């Protein structure tokens with residue numbers, strides 16, 4: 001089935017892309033004091049893209065899915081950061097990693113001008129790149 005083969009190639013391409021992205025996201029999260037530590041991106045038994053992560057101070061690993069199929073590294077970084085930010089909220093810091101001074105909402109992971117960034121959802125100001 002050519003269609004199925006094409007889909008496999010897309011998913012494998014996305015997996016490679018996310019495996020590069022996860023290193024960047026892990027470094028960004030660590031630098032900003034996150035408790036959530038992304039480890040790797042993998043395929044589950046249904047070929048869905050999942051991210052494995054650990055929470056600092058806990059031995060147990062968890063995973064989240066499914067990530068959208070993409071071959072765009074910047075989009076992959078933003079998708080991972082967005083998904084894992086929710087887990088950071090669950091740890092109790094609902095404004096992590098902090099928006100513009102005075103804002104109580106969290107920034108959003110977004111691709112702005114082709115680059116993965118933390119962005120203020122209200123003013124649309126780019127706070128920093130995710131790297």
Ligand SMILES: [Zn+2]
Nearest residue numbers: 099100103120
């Ligand atoms: Zn803001």
